Amino acid sequence: MNKTTKWIVGIVVVVIIVFVGYYVSKGPSQPTSTEPIKIGVVAPFTGDAGALGENVKVAIEIARDEINQAGGVNGRDIQVIFEDGKCNGKDAANAATKLINIDKVLVVMGMCSAETLAIAPLAEQAKVLLISPSSTNAKVTTAGDYVFRFIPSDSFQGKFAADYLINTLGKKKIAILYSLNDWATGIKDVFKQRTEEIGGTIVGEEGYQQESRDLRSQIIKLKELNPDAIYFLGYTEATIVGLKQMQELGVTTTIFGGDAWDDPTIPQKAGAAANGARYSIAANQQLPQSFLDEMKKRPGGEAMNSYSPRAYDILKVLAGIISETGDNTDKIKNALYKLKDYQGIADKYSLDANGDIETANFTIKEMQDGVIVEL
Amino acid sequence: MAIFVLVNTNHYDIKKYYLLQNSMNIIPQLILNSIIAGALYSLIALGFNLIYGATKFFNLAHGVMAVVGAYTVFYFTKILSVDFYFSIVLAILLAGLVGYGLDKLIYLPLRRRKSSNMVLLVASLGVFTAIQAIIAMIFTSQFQTLSKNNTVQKTFEIAGGIITQTQLIIILSVILITVGLFILLYKTKLGKAVRAISDDENVAKIVGINTNKIIGYVFFIGSAIAGLAGILVGLDIGIQPTMGLGLLLKGVVAAVVGGMGNLYGGVLGSFLLGFVENFGIWKISGEWKDAIAFVLLIAFLIFRPKGIMNSTRD
Numbered sequence: 001m002n003k004t005t006k007w008i009v010g011i012v013v014v015v016i017i018v019f020v021g022y023y024v025s026k027g028p029s030q031p032t033s034t035e036p037i038k039i040g041v042v043a044p045f046t047g048d049a050g051a052l053g054e055n056v057k058v059a060i061e062i063a064r065d066e067i068n069q070a071g072g073v074n075g076r077d078i079q080v081i082f083e084d085g086k087c088n089g090k091d092a093a094n095a096a097t098k099l100i101n102i103d104k105v106l107v108v109m110g111m112c113s114a115e116t117l118a119i120a121p122l123a124e125q126a127k128v129l130l131i132s133p134s135s136t137n138a139k140v141t142t143a144g145d146y147v148f149r150f151i152p153s154d155s156f157q158g159k160f161a162a163d164y165l166i167n168t169l170g171k172k173k174i175a176i177l178y179s180l181n182d183w184a185t186g187i188k189d190v191f192k193q194r195t196e197e198i199g200g201t202i203v204g205e206e207g208y209q210q211e212s213r214d215l216r217s218q219i220i221k222l223k224e225l226n227p228d229a230i231y232f233l234g235y236t237e238a239t240i241v242g243l244k245q246m247q248e249l250g251v252t253t254t255i256f257g258g259d260a261w262d263d264p265t266i267p268q269k270a271g272a273a274a275n276g277a278r279y280s281i282a283a284n285q286q287l288p289q290s291f292l293d294e295m296k297k298r299p300g301g302e303a304m305n306s307y308s309p310r311a312y313d314i315l316k317v318l319a320g321i322i323s324e325t326g327d328n329t330d331k332i333k334n335a336l337y338k339l340k341d342y343q344g345i346a347d348k349y350s351l352d353a354n355g356d357i358e359t360a361n362f363t364i365k366e367m368q369d370g371v372i373v374e375l
Numbered sequence: 376m377a378i379f380v381l382v383n384t385n386h387y388d389i390k391k392y393y394l395l396q397n398s399m400n401i402i403p404q405l406i407l408n409s410i411i412a413g414a415l416y417s418l419i420a421l422g423f424n425l426i427y428g429a430t431k432f433f434n435l436a437h438g439v440m441a442v443v444g445a446y447t448v449f450y451f452t453k454i455l456s457v458d459f460y461f462s463i464v465l466a467i468l469l470a471g472l473v474g475y476g477l478d479k480l481i482y483l484p485l486r487r488r489k490s491s492n493m494v495l496l497v498a499s500l501g502v503f504t505a506i507q508a509i510i511a512m513i514f515t516s517q518f519q520t521l522s523k524n525n526t527v528q529k530t531f532e533i534a535g536g537i538i539t540q541t542q543l544i545i546i547l548s549v550i551l552i553t554v555g556l557f558i559l560l561y562k563t564k565l566g567k568a569v570r571a572i573s574d575d576e577n578v579a580k581i582v583g584i585n586t587n588k589i590i591g592y593v594f595f596i597g598s599a600i601a602g603l604a605g606i607l608v609g610l611d612i613g614i615q616p617t618m619g620l621g622l623l624l625k626g627v628v629a630a631v632v633g634g635m636g637n638l639y640g641g642v643l644g645s646f647l648l649g650f651v652e653n654f655g656i657w658k659i660s661g662e663w664k665d666a667i668a669f670v671l672l673i674a675f676l677i678f679r680p681k682g683i684m685n686s687t688r689d
Binding site for chain 2: 045046047050051054180205206207208209211212213214215216217218220221224236237240241248249250265269
């Protein structure tokens, strides 16, 4: 490279930097009223719990399409940007950083508890709202002022599960098999505490890496403790494998799981190994037929889980609030804290001072011959 | 022993008795679990070491060959309804061909350009990511099962432990492939050439071996074995486009522990890893399983960096 080319390259670089800097700084300072309202979604689309994320995406797209077809929010379209958080904190934080800094979204939705908890400090710092349809970890309650969720906390679910296993089913000796992630460890802690309070015993607990697909040694250790029930907290993939390996290794005790089991692919793929396995999940109302039909029509929508209608509700709530407050984050935040008895398709939502929903209704579902049945 | 329990009504003693009894019952199954895990790691480590021996670069794309094999079977059996066993043969061949093609299209031109092994490593990482992404786009990233139907697998009881049919096949495959590779390497002309290249590629070239052709064959064989590994994992557990990384990691740990480029070292390393992992969590909680695997790796890197089989002198 001779001196002249160096100069030319230098000048080109400077010009590019100036132009980029000019437009980036100019961009957000002149929002026109026709610009779309951007909402980011961080959910697992690949890897663990990917099927849950795909399904939630379809529900959000339905809500978006309905809002936009009805004329949008104050004439502005809703634009939803989906990013893969892979159900872990690291990828979720990267995805959220991109959504907040580059896409300049108004709201981020987080799905897995690990995702939401990793995004919370970023959202808090950037003063971006973070709303989850599905993160049940108890820590989300105190994760920040800008953090909301439309599903009951595990501080209720863990208690509910312990009460159900010990008081309703009469199981006293419980073994726990859990995935090493925020969701499973969070619910496990509450469950353990409640179990001991009401006279049950935790005979053993075994953890496994979220991505692990060989749980045999953990299972055989728990089996030898002769528990009355195994509380198995895993995401879809490890659950399918774990249920099969339990069957192969001759485990015949009651198997009970948590809300992440609300994925129809589990009974489909685990087959007979999933028969009789039960789990607790936030109770949804009877969903409108039009929504169910629309979900079935779209690819990825058929395998419906309980989070999807809640994600749909969040977008509808937001559209309603933004149409009154405009895109001012703090005004939206204040309106969310005041949300009272909003009738969505999945639930009636009222948010408390922590941004949690006030009600906590759970139901028990069971896997039977390839399908999930509500008991 | 039953009397012992009846006499000692003390709760603590009963618990101790249970624990003692438990420890006895669990051992055969732990041994079997270790062997199953070791056999799976071996299938990856064998091909990985074969390729490393000939090329001396860390072929990260090796992990994705397992995914190629598994998804080919998935495609042929579940979508085209081709005969199950025929699809397996096709899948193994295809995984081998993909490996061969990658060598010819990517690694060979890079080697010709005298690129460093670091460049080849980065290239193979690119290949890994690209193929994984393509498979995820075609087949979605959902977890799938390969087994013919969802019914329970046939299980066998060996010395108080339970093993499934697929797991038996995995163990048999490892034995067959290890023996097969031994015959190939030590009884055939191709094997002699491969060993010559592993010793010193330049000298091999000088004595008239077409090294690039032989390395192509090595890629074919190594990748085909990885393809088989992917299929067997798919039958035993299930498949996902991201399954390659986990397999590769454990296979590489086994290869390093056993001795890089040393086939039998790789097998030994795999079984050592399997046993250490599964027996490691015998008395402590299962969450330590992966930590134990990597502690083993670090211990070897510090105290015996060339692995079990390779001598430490240079």
